[in-house]
Amino acid sequence: MIFRLLLFLSMVLILELYVFQAVKTFTKVKWVLWSYIIISVGAILFIGYQFSKFDRSVGQTQMSMITLGLLLLVVLPKIVITLILFIEDVYRVLYGIVNRFSSTSNTTAFLPDRRKFVSQIALGLAAIPFTSLIYGMTLGKYNYKVITQQIFFPDLPDEFDGFKITQISDVHSGSFDNPDKINYAIDLINEQASDMILFTGDIVNTHAKEMIPWITTFNKIRPHKYGKFSVLGNHDYGEYVDWKSEKDKEANFHAIKELYGKIGFNLMLNEHTFITKGNSKIAVVGVENWGRHFKKAGDLNKASEGLTKNDFKILMSHDPSHWDAEVNTHTKEFHLTLSGHTHGLQFGIEIPGFLKWSPAQYVYEQWAGLYEKSGKYIYVNRGFGYHAYPGRVGIMPEITVIELKKGKNLV
Template identity: 70%
Template sequence: MVFRILLLCIVLVVIEVYAFQALKTLIKSKWILFFYQVISLLLFVFILYSLSKFDRSVGQTKQTMVTMGILLLVYFPKIVLALFLLGEDIFRVGSGAVNHFIVRDPAMDFLPSRRKFVSQIGMGLAAVPFLSLIYGMTIGKYNYKVIKQRIFFPDLPDAFDGFTITQISDVHSGSFDNPEKIDYAISLINQQNSDMILFTGDIVNTDAKEMVPWLKVFNKIKKHDFGKYSVLGNHDYGEYVTWPSEAAKEENFKAIKKLYGQIDFKLLLNEHTFIKKGNDKIALVGVENWGHNFKQAGDLNKAAQQLQKEDFKILMSHDPSHWDQIVQHHDKHFQLTLSGHTHGMQFGIEIPGYFKWSLAQYVYKQWAGLYENLGRYIYVNRGFGFHAYPGRVGIMPEITVIQLKKAQKLA
C-alpha cells in the first residue's frame, strides 16, 4: 500500500509540474500562480490522505467515491495537458539537437522556449474532460436512457412473437444519493409495460444494508405478466472487503440473496424455469456469477439440466466474458444471453447506431449493446447505477427493452 501511494505521488507530481508549466506560459500574475499552487497542494494532500485511510473492512463509501471523483476531475485534464506538452518537449529537444549538432547556430538556444499557442491548445483540450467529468458527476449519472432492441430468431415459438423484456443490471444501490432520480428511473421501467422484467445482478456494492433505504422505491416496480427474475452479480458475493469472519461474510451473502425477494424478483441460482404463453414455452436460465477475472460460481450445465438443444433459451449471466468463453460455444445452443457488469466503464463516446468507444472494449469483447455469433446473441446492459467513479460520461445508465421477433427460416 505504501509503495503504491509513493508511486502515485511521483506520477501526480510529474503531472503537476507539466500543468504548472502550461499555466506559467499563459499567466504572468504571481498571485494567481501562487493561489493555483496552494489549491493544487491542498487537493493533492486531501487525495493522498483519503486514499491512505481506505478501510478494506468497509469497502467503498461516499467518501471514497468523492475522492475518486476529485482525483479524476483534477488530474485527468492535467494528464491530457501533460501529454500535449510532452509532445512539445520532444519536438523542442529534437529541434535543439538538430541546431546544436547539425546547424550549429550559436544565436539559438539548445532548448527553445515554450510556445504560448501550444499551451493554449493544451488548456483547451484539457477543458473537455474537465467539463465532461463535472457533467458526469452532476447530471450524467442519473441521465437514464431507455434503449429498445428488436432481435429476430427463426426458432422463436410462435406465441412469443413480439414478446417484450425489460432488462436492468448493476444497480449498485450503495452509490445512490438522490431518491428523486431513482424514483424517476423506476417510473421509466414501469412505463415500458413489458411482458417480463429481468435483473442481471449487482444489487449492492458490498453490504446488504446498502439496499435497505431503497427497498420501498424498488418495490414500486409493477408486477409483470410473465414474472420478475434475477441473477447474482460479482458484487453480490461481498468479495471486495475484509470480513471479520467467514460467518459474517456468509450472513451478508444470505441477506443479499434475500434482497432480491424483498423487491419481488425470483432469484435463479444455477437453475431454469419455463415461461409459458398459449401452447408454447421458452426456458429462462439463470446462473450465478461467472467471470474470466471474477468469481466463477456459475454452473451452466447444472442450470441447463434436462433442457434440449431445440428448446428456445434465454440465459441471464452477469458477466459477458461467460458468453465469450463458454456460452456461445455450448452445445445446447443458448439463443439469447443477457449480461451487464462492464458499465461501459461509465466513460466513453457513443453515437447510437454509428459509433461507440470506451476503455471497456480493451477488456471485454462484448461490452455494451448487442453482439451475435452464428445466430447466438448477447445483449450487454450498460448498467443502472454507478460504482467507484460517482458519475457517467458518454455511457449513460440504461433501461433495456428487448422485443423478441419471429424470423423466417431460410430455405
C-alpha cells in the same frame, strides 16, 4: 510499497511541473499562479489523506467515491497537458540540436522558449475531460436511457412473437444519493409495459444494508404478467471487503439473496423455469456469477438440466465473458444471453451508427449492446447504477427493452 509510493510521487511531480509551466506560460499574474498551487496541493493532500483512511472492512463509501472522482478530475486533465507539452519538448530539443550545429545560428540558448499558443491548446484540450467528468458526476450518472432492441429468431415459438422483456442490471444501490432520480428511473421501467422483467445482478456494492433504504422504491416496479426474475452479480457475494468472520460474510450473502425477493424478483440460482403463453413455452435460465476475472459460481449444466437443444432459451448470466467461455459453445444452444457487469466502464463515446468506444472494449469483447455469433445473441446492459467513479461520461445508465420477433434477422 515504498517503491510504488515513490513511483506515484514521481508521476505527480512530473505532472505538476508540466502543468505549472503551462499555466505560467499562459499568464504571469501572481495571484492566479499562487491560487493554482494552493488548489492543486490541497487537492493532492485531500486525496492522499482520504485514501490513507480507506477501510477494507467497510468498502466503498460515498466519500471514497467522491475521492476517486476528484482524483480523476485532477489527474486526467493534467495528463492531457503533460502529453502536449512533452511533445513540444521533443520538438524543442530536436530544434535545439539542429540549431546548435547550424552554421547560420545566431542564438545562444539551446532550447527555444515555450510557445504560448501551445500552452493555450493544452489548457483548452484539458478542459474537455475536466468538464466531462464534472458533468458525469452531477448529471450523467442519472441520465437514464431506454434502449429498445428487436431480435429475430427463426425458431421462436409463434405465440412469443412480439414478446417484450425489460432488462435492468448493476443497480449498485449503495452508490445512490438522489431518491427523486431513482423514482424517475422506476417510472421509466413501468412505462415500458413489458411482458417480463429480468434483473441481471449486482443489487449492492457489498453490504445488504445498502439496499434497505431503497426497498420501497424498487417495490414500485409493477408486477409483470410473465414474471420478474433475477440472478446474482459478482458484487452480491461480498468478496471485496475484509470480514470479521466467515459467519458474517455468509450472513451478509444470505441477506443479499433475500433482498431480491423483498423487491419482488424471483432469484434464480443455477436453475431454470418455463414461461408459458398459450400453447407455447420458452425457458428462462439463471446462473450464479461466472466471471473470467471474478467469482465462478455459475453452473450452466446444472441450470439447464432437463432442457433440450430444441427448447427456446433465454439465459441470465451477469458477466458477459461467460458467453465466449462456455455459453456460446454449449450443446444446449442458448438463443439469447442477457448480461451486465461492464458498465461500459461508465466512460466512453457512443454515437449511434457511427462510433462506439470505451476502454471497456480492451477487457471485454462484448461490453455494451447487442452481439451475435452463429445465430446466437448476447445483450450487455450498460448498468442502472454506478460504482467507484461516481458518474458516467458518454456511457449512460440503461433500461433495456428487448422485443422477441419471429423470423430471420434483417440486420
